[in-house]
Amino acid sequence: MGKLAITGGPKAVERDMMQPWPVYDERDKKALLAVLESRKWGRSGYDYYSHPESKLWAFEKAFAEFHDGKFALSVSTGTTALETCLRVLGVEAGCEVIVPAFTYIASASCVLVCNGVPIFADVDPRNYCIDPKAVEAAITPRTRAVVAVDFGGMPCDTDALGEICRKHGIALVSDCAHAHGGQWRGRGVGSHADMAAFSCMPGKVLPIGEGAIVMTNTEELYQKAFRYHHAGRERGEESMDFTWPATTIRMSEFEAAIGLVAITRLEEQAETRWSNLRYLAEGLEDIPGLSGLEIDERVTRWNPFRWHFKFISEEFDGIHRDVFRRALIAEGVPCGIGPTKPLYTFSMFASGKWGETGCPIRCPLYNSDIDYTKVRCPEAERVHESEALDLTHRILLGPRENMDLILDAMRKIRENVDELRTL
Numbered sequence: 001m002g003k004l005a006i007t008g009g010p011k012a013v014e015r016d017m018m019q020p021w022p023v024y025d026e027r028d029k030k031a032l033l034a035v036l037e038s039r040k041w042g043r044s045g046y047d048y049y050s051h052p053e054s055k056l057w058a059f060e061k062a063f064a065e066f067h068d069g070k071f072a073l074s075v076s077t078g079t080t081a082l083e084t085c086l087r088v089l090g091v092e093a094g095c096e097v098i099v100p101a102f103t104y105i106a107s108a109s110c111v112l113v114c115n116g117v118p119i120f121a122d123v124d125p126r127n128y129c130i131d132p133k134a135v136e137a138a139i140t141p142r143t144r145a146v147v148a149v150d151f152g153g154m155p156c157d158t159d160a161l162g163e164i165c166r167k168h169g170i171a172l173v174s175d176c177a178h179a180h181g182g183q184w185r186g187r188g189v190g191s192h193a194d195m196a197a198f199s200c201m202p203g204k205v206l207p208i209g210e211g212a213i214v215m216t217n218t219e220e221l222y223q224k225a226f227r228y229h230h231a232g233r234e235r236g237e238e239s240m241d242f243t244w245p246a247t248t249i250r251m252s253e254f255e256a257a258i259g260l261v262a263i264t265r266l267e268e269q270a271e272t273r274w275s276n277l278r279y280l281a282e283g284l285e286d287i288p289g290l291s292g293l294e295i296d297e298r299v300t301r302w303n304p305f306r307w308h309f310k311f312i313s314e315e316f317d318g319i320h321r322d323v324f325r326r327a328l329i330a331e332g333v334p335c336g337i338g339p340t341k342p343l344y345t346f347s348m349f350a351s352g353k354w355g356e357t358g359c360p361i362r363c364p365l366y367n368s369d370i371d372y373t374k375v376r377c378p379e380a381e382r383v384h385e386s387e388a389l390d391l392t393h394r395i396l397l398g399p400r401e402n403m404d405l406i407l408d409a410m411r412k413i414r415e416n417v418d419e420l421r422t423l
């Protein structure tokens with residue numbers, strides 16, 4: 001029997017590190033009941049333009065204000081929010097959209113849904129977000145947009161990405177599904193892009209049930225997004241003319257009511273996580289083989305959906321990241337790998353077939369023979385296979401003493417690394 005929990009010793013952490021999530025209290029219950037009793041449950045089916053208590057308008061306004069955006073539109077999911085952005089920006093057959101090599105599938109599948117072709121760009125190993133240099137290298141005359149994910153909530157370098165996009169006349173879409181409450185240069189994430197999409201599904205840092213927000217500073221894009229989410233109808237007094245083949249992805253008043261309460265908690269939660277993550281990163285400085293990501297000085301707040309940190313095997317006596325992770329979990333600290341496999345390795349891309357016709361790749365409007373099995377993004381592959389680790393936002397929401405316990409568990413493993421050699 002060794003000292004480490006994985007070799008039969010006592011656990012470093014006995015308490016549950018996961019804070020309850022989503023959070024709710026009496027205010028949420030009251031808000032839900034009020035919608036129920038109002039009999040106004042959604043945007044359609046009553047005169048919602050003049051409905052003074054509409055929670056949807058109020059939530060959209062509060063969300064945009066919180067994130068320094070001008071216009072916000074509620075939709076059904078983060079996936080459909082991304083699709084809305086791309087449709088509004090004119091992505092269609094024949095277009096390419098540059099996306100990061102690792103992210104959730106929706107950041108890339110939204111391109112296929114619009115009949116466009118996703119082009120994968122490598123990540124920057126300093127912050128695990130899409131690398132602006134890789135983006136610039138991937139631009140072709142067919143590029144219509146870049147989807148940049150604030151991965152784990154880390155704000156991307158939207159200065160560099162914005163400059164590249166402006167230079168090439170293409171649009172920047174921020175996928176902020178992980179990043180609500182974060183700030184780049186003192187302004188809310190998403191507000192630096194042409195359009196942004198925020199998922200509010202239950203696991204995210206602003207959970208409302210299911211739902212999402214599309215945000216933009218451009219009225220024309222907002223109006224078009226509204227039309228897209230409302231079956232192709234103009235915003236205004238209910239028009240029965242359908243002007244655009246679109247879809248119906250409206251959010252309900254119930255979710256907006258929950259969202260209005262949830263957003264009042266966001267500032268404090270974001271501050272707690274931001275402070276805890278800096279404390280943990282500072283603690284890692286004394287543990288050889290572990291390190292925080294580089295935080296650019298323009299990141300004025302990272303509200304981590306996932307706090308990613310690095311495992312450097314050469315500095316950890318050559319132990320593999322996965323052995324360390326198993327040991328940390330055994331000590332009582334739930335720890336994930338974070339980045340997915342690069343998306344181009346998923347069978348959806350590897351097969352290169354989405355239907356009988358071979359569209360959008362072999363469609364006459366694109367007519368190329370991209371083979372995703374030949375795509376290589378070495379940094380994303382390396383980070384996924386051997387470097388990245390993460391703790392969820394639910395852990396980062398805990399009290400400071402929990403952060404000390406986490407660091408103690410990590411030090412314990414470092415000091416007893418010999419016990420891991422035979423695992």
Ligand SMILES: Cc1ncc(COP(=O)(O)O)c(C=O)c1O
Pocket residue numbers: 077078079080103104106107149175177178199200201211212
């Ligand atoms: C980076 C990213 N983008 C988009 C989405 C899609 O959000 P939703 O699940 O609400 O469709 C997610 C959800 O997990 C995500 O992690």
